[in-house]
Amino acid sequence: MGSNSISESFKKNPLNLSNIIPLDFEKVPTLPVSHTWTLTTDPPSVDPFAHEPLPVIDLNDPQAVTLIGHACEKWGVFQVTNHDIPISLLNEIEYHSRRLFALPAQRKLLAVRSHDGLTGYGLARISTFFPKLMWFEGFSIMGSLMEHASRLWPHDHTNFCNVMEDYQKEMKDLTERIIEQMFKSLGLAQDDVKWFKPRNGHCEPQAMLQLNSYPVCPDPRHAMGLAPHTDSSLVTLLYQSSISSGLQVLRDNIEWVPVHPIDGALVVNAGDLMHIISNGRFKSALHRAVVNKTHHRISIAYFYGPPRDIKISPSVKLIDHDHPILYRPVTWKEYLDAKATHFNKALEFIRHDVLVANTCNQS
Numbered sequence: 099m100g101s102n103s104i105s106e107s108f109k110k111n112p113l114n115l116s117n118i119i120p121l122d123f124e125k126v127p128t129l130p131v132s133h134t135w136t137l138t139t140d141p142p143s144v145d146p147f148a149h150e151p152l153p154v155i156d157l158n159d160p161q162a163v164t165l166i167g168h169a170c171e172k173w174g175v176f177q178v179t180n181h182d183i184p185i186s187l188l189n190e191i192e193y194h195s196r197r198l199f200a201l202p203a204q205r206k207l208l209a210v211r212s213h214d215g216l217t218g219y220g221l222a223r224i225s226t227f228f229p230k231l232m233w234f235e236g237f238s239i240m241g242s243l244m245e246h247a248s249r250l251w252p253h254d255h256t257n258f259c260n261v262m263e264d265y266q267k268e269m270k271d272l273t274e275r276i277i278e279q280m281f282k283s284l285g286l287a288q289d290d291v292k293w294f295k296p297r298n299g300h301c302e303p304q305a306m307l308q309l310n311s312y313p314v315c316p317d318p319r320h321a322m323g324l325a326p327h328t329d330s331s332l333v334t335l336l337y338q339s340s341i342s343s344g345l346q347v348l349r350d351n352i353e354w355v356p357v358h359p360i361d362g363a364l365v366v367n368a369g370d371l372m373h374i375i376s377n378g379r380f381k382s383a384l385h386r387a388v389v390n391k392t393h394h395r396i397s398i399a400y401f402y403g404p405p406r407d408i409k410i411s412p413s414v415k416l417i418d419h420d421h422p423i424l425y426r427p428v429t430w431k432e433y434l435d436a437k438a439t440h441f442n443k444a445l446e447f448i449r450h451d452v453l454v455a456n457t458c459n460q461s
């Protein structure tokens with residue numbers, strides 16, 4: 099793979115084993131100190147009628163483009179219905195994810211992610227930035243899966259692999275449909291974002307699939323499922339099974355608002371790269387996942403990003419006297435490098451006006 103593929107970023111920013119290997123959650127009756135957070139994750143005291151609710155958009159709505167634009171400006175997150183992903187496929191991916199996480203810990207560790215790799219079992223990459231560990235285990239998939247899957251199920255991984263592959267194909271098409279609508283709402287046409295779905299098609303987007311598992315937790319108020327972060331992608335599509343909620347979005351920098359699961363709906367997250375292209379017009383929302391005492395929660399995130407070597411920068415159409423350019427061009431790989439060092443300050447690091455300072459630091 100070329101030096102600008104996102105997996106190069108994981109090689110360059112390897113993790114420590116203690117930030118990869120999850121706890122054997124079934125074996126701990128109480129919350130260990132290593133997983134006890136000082137802040138409580140109490141349910142937000144939001145008056146459901148005090149604010150505009152998080153948008154739910156019917157993709158067949160003739161107004162969909164406008165609605166998506168508004169949702170991205172106000173929230174950076176929304177849910178979509180009528181997306182044409184068969185419910186049977188959503189059920190299947192949930193079934194296979196649950197089957198994976200239900201394996202004994204020792205078995206799962208046979209497929210653990212390497213310290214500089216992407217595919218495999220482990221904690222979230224952002225774990226390094228927090229003093230406490232998360233009540234979380236994940237399985238990341240980028241590119242070929244066979245090797246890891248056959249360690250989990252030596253004789254019986256074909257179904258798992260097929261479902262993961264089908265799901266990624268469907269997600270790619272849907273994500274591109276939604277991105278097209280986002281671009282439209284910004285007034286951008288095919289010619290303004292040439293790398294996106296090029297007609298000759300030799301410029302493949304990079305994407306990765308992440309199965310998230312939040313086991314039942316003995317003390318959810320003092321635990322964290324997935325700590326607050328923004329997604330580094332262009333767009334992330336999240337399927338959260340309707341069994342239990344857990345995803346929350348920070349509204350106006352003040353309060354955590356739950357994203358209630360809607361049967362068969364998908365959550366769309368505008369990522370940091372979309373924020374950059376839109377020159378700050380679209381939010382990439384800070385979100386987190388909390389855990390609970392009764393239900394093992396599963397979610398499946400599909401991160402979509404530009405092809406390697408493609409520099410993402412604010413669209414010239416969105417820059418004018420009143421809207422000066424905010425960010426300098428970055429590839430996804432460069433952005434992930436910045437994220438691996440600066441985490442939630444990565445966007446500040448690539449601000450256009452700090453260009454000189456950064457260049458000096460690197461030399």
Ligand SMILES: C=C1C[C@]23C[C@H]1CC[C@H]2[C@@]12CCC[C@@](C)(C(=O)O1)[C@H]2[C@@H]3C(=O)O
Pocket residue numbers: 104222223224225236238306308327328329330331401434437
């Ligand atoms: C393509 C991506 C998106 C990454 C980084 C890279 C590979 C791993 C992804 C996740 C998956 C789990 C949540 C997250 C926050 C994490 O810790 O690792 C994601 C992160 C990001 O959105 O920054």
Ligand SMILES: O=C(O)CCC(=O)C(=O)O
Pocket residue numbers: 308310324329336338344345385386387396397399
């Ligand atoms: O599990 C969730 O609801 C959130 C997952 C998430 O934010 C992610 O995978 O980036």
Ligand SMILES: [Fe+2]
Pocket residue numbers: 327328329385
């Ligand atoms: Fe996320």
